[in-house]
Amino acid sequence: xxxxxxxxxxxxxxxxxxxxxxxxxxxxxxxxxxxxxxxxxxxxxxxxxxxxxxxxxxxxxxxxxxxxxxxxxxxxxxxxxxxxxxxxxxxxxxxxxxxxxxxxxxxxxxxxxxxxxxxxxxxxxxxxxxxxxxxxxxxxxxxxxxxxxxxxxxxxxxxxxxxxxxxxxxxxxxxxxxxxxxxxxxxxxxxxxxxxxxxxxxxxxxxxxxxxxxxxxxxxxxxxxxxxxxxxxxxxxxxxxx
Numbered sequence: 001x002x003x004x005x006x007x008x009x010x011x012x013x014x015x016x017x018x019x020x021x022x023x024x025x026x027x028x029x030x031x032x033x034x035x036x037x038x039x040x041x042x043x044x045x046x047x048x049x050x051x052x053x054x055x056x057x058x059x060x061x062x063x064x065x066x067x068x069x070x071x072x073x074x075x076x077x078x079x080x081x082x083x084x085x086x087x088x089x090x091x092x093x094x095x096x097x098x099x100x101x102x103x104x105x106x107x108x109x110x111x112x113x114x115x116x117x118x119x120x121x122x123x124x125x126x127x128x129x130x131x132x133x134x135x136x137x138x139x140x141x142x143x144x145x146x147x148x149x150x151x152x153x154x155x156x157x158x159x160x161x162x163x164x165x166x167x168x169x170x171x172x173x174x175x176x177x178x179x180x181x182x183x184x185x186x187x188x189x190x191x192x193x194x195x196x197x198x199x200x201x202x203x204x205x206x207x208x209x210x211x212x213x214x215x216x217x218x219x220x221x222x223x224x225x226x227x228x229x230x231x232x233x234x235x236x237x238x239x240x241x242x
Contacts, residue, residue: 006200008063009209012216014200015059020223022053027095027227031236051193057108057158058165058187058197062179062204064112065169068119078116084217085109091224095231097240108157109220115166118147122167161190176202 006014029046033039071077085107092107093099121143125136144167148160156162168186172178180198187194231237 005203005205007205007207007209008066011059011063011200011204012209015056015063016216016219018052018054018059019056021049022056023095023223023227025049025053027224027241028231028234030241031231031234031239035236035239054191054193055197057162057191058183058194059201060108060112061115061162061166062169062183062201064115064166065119065173066204068116068170069173074116074120078113078120080217081109081113081116084220085113088221088224091221091228094228094237095224095241098231098236098238099240104155106154106156107220108162110154110156111151111158111162112166114147114151114154114156115163118144118163118167119170121147122170161186176204 025046029042029049033043033046067077068074088107088109090100093102096102096105122140125131125140125143128136131139144164147163147167151158151163152160158165165183165186168182169179172182180202183201184195184198187197228237231241
């Protein structure tokens with residue numbers, strides 16, 4: 001009997017739509033508020049859209065872990081994330097900073113890549129069966145902290161907490177209930193609206209759904225570039241969104 005619920009592609013669509021809503025607010029509406037004149041109604045819309053956008057990241061973290069567990073080639077998976085992180089950086093910087101290249105803050109693909117590398121390092125340590133439990137525990141903890149430090153040092157989107165949330169999903173991968181409970185705890189104190197992401201995550205049915213393997217990879221830089229072109233046409237292209 002086929003398990004009911006949401007497929008991986010359904011989760012991706014939810015994440016993409018909520019991310020788009022968030023980015024419209026964070027690039028277009030914020031510039032109107034800052035440089036076109038403050039409007040209370042528009043500001044309230046901005047806050048609602050940003051809160052809706054908090055749903056996206058936990059879903060992407062969850063899907064990253066699912067992909068990591070099922071991919072046939074983890075190195076190729078990491079290379080793909082790295083390539084799209086590089087490709088997305090210029091559209092990301094244009095959309096949010098009005099510059100071709102801004103090294104002070106990096107796009108979310110870098111966070112996902114560091115989360116993936118942290119999972120790889122964690123597994124490499126835990127698979128050393130000849131090592132003592134204490135040694136594996138200590139080194140795996142160091143691997144997680146190193147991933148978090150790298151994200152913070154590189155100023156990636158969501159930073160150290162982003163990598164931590166990815167690892168929470170991975171550490172509790174054998175229990176959906178535990179993923180939801182501890183995932184909520186990881187997010188609620190710094191992004192309260194993100195807890196709503198755990199409703200569709202809970203109903204994930206383990207199925208891939210229809211093929212959209214590269215859709216998000218392409219959508220991310222393309223939609224950021226389109227948003228930049230919109231603010232450029234509005235006359236705000238050369239000023240930062242935040």
